[in-house]
Amino acid sequence: MDATKPDQGQSEQIANRLRTDIIAGRMEEGSPLREIALAKQFKVGRGPIREALQRLSHEGMVVAKPNCGVRVATSPPNSIQELIVPLRRTLETFALRSFFQDLNANDFDQWHSILKRMRIACETSDYASTVELDIEFHQSIVERAAQNDLLSIWLTLVSRLRNQFQNGHRKYDDPMKIYYEHVSIITIFQTGDLEQSLQTLEWSIT
Secondary structure (H helix, E strand, O other): OOOOOOOHHHHHHHHHHHHHHHHHOOOOOOOEOOHHHHHHHHOOOHHHHHHHHHHHHHHOOEEEEOOOEEEEOOOOOHHHHHHHHHHHHHHHHHHHHHHHHHOOHHHHHHHHHHHHHHHHHHHOOOHHHHHHHHHHHHHHHHHHOOOHHHHHHHHHHHOOOHHHHHHHHHOOOOOHHHHHHHHHHHHHHHHOOHHHHHHHHHHHOO
């Protein structure tokens, strides 16, 4: 194995962390992303950082300009997001349909774990963490389908929905409504009614 080749597992984890922080609003548009600082933060060499930033660049999350370095990209216009949301609905319902009959206790344990943390975030009005857990919940549905192409496409779509996640969560007068909406999704899943579950999931993606 080439010792100089970045660890793909490390770079993927770093990309996931940075992507989530950007979508959740922890990193503002235009914020610089410096390799040395990130390497120190994640306790890795610069290779995995460079690979993670390249991945995020392909997704449109960051931009690299000569003499300016890498910065968090500007959010896409709302007109593009209006196009992306229906695509996201189609992808997630397709994923759910593919494994729904195989749901088991492990799946619900994972979702209840996410919801437990989401409840704490909602109770404390921690919107960034609420967005992060919302993303984790829906990503778990796509990952459960075990189709790498689906996950890759989903990540690309979600990466362009920053405003939707951030503004959508802040419009609630009571953040606990976010938590209860996700509880209702799992409750419907537990009934075993596929069509109702698909409708509920689709309704939750706005």
